[in-house]
Amino acid sequence: MCAKAVNARNSDDMDTREQLLKAAGDLMVERNSVNVSFSDIAQKSGVNAALIKYYFGNKSGMLLELVRKVVRTSVLQMDDLLKMQLPPEDKLRIHIHGIVNTYFRYPYINRLLHYILSLDEGDYGVIIADEVMKPLATAQRGILEEGVAAGIFRPVDPMLFYFHLIGACDHLFYARKALKFAFGVTEVTDDLKSRYAKHLHDLMINGLLTHGRSD
Amino acid sequence: MCAKAVNARNSDDMDTREQLLKAAGDLMVERNSVNVSFSDIAQKSGVNAALIKYYFGNKSGMLLELVRKVVRTSVLQMDDLLKMQLPPEDKLRIHIHGIVNTYFRYPYINRLLHYILSLDEGDYGVIIADEVMKPLATAQRGILEEGVAAGIFRPVDPMLFYFHLIGACDHLFYARKALKFAFGVTEVTDDLKSRYAKHLHDLMINGLLTHGRSD
Numbered sequence: 001m002c003a004k005a006v007n008a009r010n011s012d013d014m015d016t017r018e019q020l021l022k023a024a025g026d027l028m029v030e031r032n033s034v035n036v037s038f039s040d041i042a043q044k045s046g047v048n049a050a051l052i053k054y055y056f057g058n059k060s061g062m063l064l065e066l067v068r069k070v071v072r073t074s075v076l077q078m079d080d081l082l083k084m085q086l087p088p089e090d091k092l093r094i095h096i097h098g099i100v101n102t103y104f105r106y107p108y109i110n111r112l113l114h115y116i117l118s119l120d121e122g123d124y125g126v127i128i129a130d131e132v133m134k135p136l137a138t139a140q141r142g143i144l145e146e147g148v149a150a151g152i153f154r155p156v157d158p159m160l161f162y163f164h165l166i167g168a169c170d171h172l173f174y175a176r177k178a179l180k181f182a183f184g185v186t187e188v189t190d191d192l193k194s195r196y197a198k199h200l201h202d203l204m205i206n207g208l209l210t211h212g213r214s215d
Numbered sequence: 216m217c218a219k220a221v222n223a224r225n226s227d228d229m230d231t232r233e234q235l236l237k238a239a240g241d242l243m244v245e246r247n248s249v250n251v252s253f254s255d256i257a258q259k260s261g262v263n264a265a266l267i268k269y270y271f272g273n274k275s276g277m278l279l280e281l282v283r284k285v286v287r288t289s290v291l292q293m294d295d296l297l298k299m300q301l302p303p304e305d306k307l308r309i310h311i312h313g314i315v316n317t318y319f320r321y322p323y324i325n326r327l328l329h330y331i332l333s334l335d336e337g338d339y340g341v342i343i344a345d346e347v348m349k350p351l352a353t354a355q356r357g358i359l360e361e362g363v364a365a366g367i368f369r370p371v372d373p374m375l376f377y378f379h380l381i382g383a384c385d386h387l388f389y390a391r392k393a394l395k396f397a398f399g400v401t402e403v404t405d406d407l408k409s410r411y412a413k414h415l416h417d418l419m420i421n422g423l424l425t426h427g428r429s430d
Binding site (some may be wrong): 174204 | 248417
């Protein structure tokens with residue numbers, strides 16, 4: 001096989017993989033559930049279920065690749081954010097907006113992460129923690145420590161802060177049915193998403209500040 | 216049938232119902248999942264699956280009764296709290312501790328609520344919203360309004376505050392696997408639960424205060 005043919009094959013493979021992951025994610029959004037099977041994905045994508053197995057090995061392998069596809073850019077952006085010359089409250093504001101935007105675009109991602117963790121299968125828990133949760137927690141700890149060192153933030157437990165922040169950012173998306181039944185709001189619009197992110201960073205940053213207010 | 220026999224029968228019925236609801240809740244805690252069937256509950260409780268159907272009609276009916284059993288006391292306590300002669304920040308502190316304590320005792324309750332809402336079956340969504348979410352949101356709005364009227368709290372959107380608070384309170388319990396894999400903490404102890412509640416009310420109340428700090 002000549003080099004060109006190999007490249008073409010790899011490029012086709014990449015397209016099919018992306019197509020399958022996109023179909024899986026789209027199904028999760030439509031159903032508001034991470035419970036999708038290979039045959040659902042086959043039907044949605046038009047790709048044979050046996051080929052899905054060929055590409056990803058098993059369902060957990062495919063779900064892990066979907067997580068990686070969704071969070072890759074966000075994790076890289078978090079690293080860049082930490083290195084920037086910005087006041088810690090600005091970094092935290094950008095960080096919170098980034099998380100809320102990710103959940104807005106991929107409202108299934110937190111359920112998917114916890115579904116994979118709940119499988120207790122192979123090394124998936126360790127991989128998800130190493131590639132997603134630990135980088136998130138490390139970035140937050142870094143921002144909090146910068147703020148404390150500068151005398152701007154009072155010290156808080158970064159682990160408790162992690163669960164506070166992630167749970168809060170996610171709940172508008174997780175609890176969309178509560179939004180509908182308890183508040184009569186049927187859609188998380190771009191405007192509602194932005195107001196939610198602003199509410200969260202205003203309240204949390206003001207809660208951290210040692211003096212004065214940020215607004 | 217004499218009155219005594221009727222009372223005995225009612226009392227037995229009540230015991231069996233309570234026993235079934237307890238078995239369902241215990242299974243949800245053991246499995247860290249709300250996915251339990253009538254046959255699981257029959258096996259756990261030693262009560263015939265047909266009898267479970269007799270008592271609750273269908274699975275959704277049983278799940279609704281479990282929700283009612285768990286939240287009944289908390290909803291009554293919230294009403295009492297609102298009427299107390301206490302500063303709004305104390306009310307909010309007690310409210311947050313109450314929610315975290317409920318999630319600590321019944322870590323499945325939020326998943327169960329959203330599972331029932333997601334069924335889109337009959338009037339369950341409206342019932343859950345009326346009996347659980349709206350009273351919670353009303354209590355929070357009341358406390359926030361008292362704080363704003365007293366010049367102690369700055370105004371925030373009570374709906375956004377609801378999703379912030381509920382998501383944050385729940386996440387330590389929902390994300391127990393993340394606690395294990397990302398932080399090496401295998402159990403939510405009573406001490407960790409209390410530290411989490413304190414972290415949440417410190418940060419959120421300080422974020423709301425117009426002047427000074429509560430600690």
